[in-house]
Amino acid sequence: MNSMLELNIVPFDAGLSVTLKGDLDQQAEQKIRSVLDWEDGLGEGRRYLILNLHEVNFINSAGMALLIRIARAGRKKGFHTFVCGASAHYQKLFRMVGLTEYVMLYPDDYAALQRIEALESGV
């Protein structure tokens, strides 16, 4: 029943866009950690990370803890984390656990990229 997490990483000028597919729970931790050493930053001077959860059907507290650890690492290493595609329910949960202290929520990739462009142009 558990749908193992898959990640699709697409670099863009100033950052990385990561699309997650499957379940975001404690079993996903190893997979997420295997694609990048988040504590060392995004590499090549990238300053923005977009996590697209549109194809994530299940997130539990362990999954949320994973997200927040990545976002905290970003704060230390100087990259901003954007989360998009989360359902209204999960957005509510993110606020409850304080994840929104570390990430910015956007409805989709496009909106997140618009915000990044604005940040890059100093708006």
Place this chain on the structure above:
Amino acid sequence: MGKLRTRARKAGAAFALLLAGAAAGWSAAALLPHDAAAAAAAGLLAAAAGAAGWAANAVIRRKARPRGADGLRPDEPEEPEQPKHPEQPNGREHAALGSAEAAPSGEEPPASEPVASGGGSSRMPGGAEPLAAELRLALEVQRKWQPPVDLRLGPCRVTARSRQAAEVGGDLFDAVVLDDAVVAVLIGDVPGKGLQAAFMVPALLLLFRSEVKRGGGPAELLGRMNRVLAGLSAEGLTAVGVTLGIGLLDVQAGEMRYAGAGHPAPYLAMPGAEPRQLDSSSLPLGMNAEENYRETVFRFAPGERFVLYTDGIIEDAGPDGEMYGFDRLEAELADWAADVPAADWMERLLDSQESREAYRRDDRTLLIVEYTAGKAGRRTELRERSWRVPSVPGCERSVAAELAAMLREHWSESGRTDDIVTCVAEAVMNAAEHGNGFDETKTVTIQAHFGHAIMVCRVRDEGPGFDFAARLAGGRAEVDNEYGRGWGLRLIDELTDYWMTTRDQHGFCVEMYFLSHHRQS
């Protein structure tokens, strides 16, 4: 004024502390040995009796001051050391809530406003705002202690509705599932309202929940609770006592054992037939430590209803002072059609009483047990499901998926599917990891019961349990590797309408209640 404010604040603080302690004690009761839980409840009751009297006296002393020509009291500089007026002898007069104004003597407040119990027109005096604020907090606490009852188990359904006359009322009710085969129901009425009720109701519920898990029939339960209350020797209690009715229902056999302590006799009602009243005469709790209580045992006929109520239903007076009375209640019971759910029938009765626009002095509570086995077309309404999964990482996913499908099919209008699935998944994950230590030989049991307006879900493991208050109070771990651990419990606390933990010989159980948003709206 300064001393009154100080007293009011002290009373409020003591009250809030006691309730906070009571709330903690409730959950702690699940972890404590039964004797210790009962002792804690007894301690709370003793403190309730003492503290309620103390705080109420401060208010009564203030209220007794002379009024000016405009009906308002002069702004006195200091609270006198000694009371100017004799105290109420039976402790039934208490501070009203929510109003800092004084009312002209003898003038009855409108029914929509908070009022005091007893025969007077006591209102919160000026200067007691902190106490009023704490009492409002108490109302919230008391609501948490008395979750709505709309419970289905096998062929039985238990529904309760209560409307308070004062903001913190003296009626209490409860339904507890024991070992999934027995439902214990409780209805009662404590003397007074306001502060005293705010103390007494949670303490009595704690005592009941503690004692009912120790076993024994309803008469024995009443006997044990009576000895605790009688041991307090509180004046307000020995004068009028606490009325209680307790029923233990064997769900599969459809057999009810009932005993009452000074509580109005319940009815058995069948659609299209005259209701019959069960004999249950005895003294209320707390008046005589040696009182023996008697059980009535009966077996439900399919479609039969067991109706418990408080005296506020019967004594509800119309504008002309005429009581609602037993005859009208019996007529309503006789006219109750087979296809009308208990919740609808109760709401209609309570609404009809309120339509008389009379000044309402007492709380009104109804608790009804319906037995539907063998009744064509009704049993299909019952929805329940259980799962048993081994304690392995990810075991919560299959339960979550099946539960989500079931909720979408049967409870979609509730708007709670996502909340419920999240909470159940978190509870199962905690049970497997922390309760059973991911020991595959140990199982996690999940039970879901649906009512029209409420869903109850229990997640049971074989572990020793945990102190959820300490977990919730704990701050975030700042170590990155641990950051975010423990959020499952926080989510459960945020997303459920009510939750509690219990422990019995089979292990530890997290019990979660969800109200349908559809019904609330």
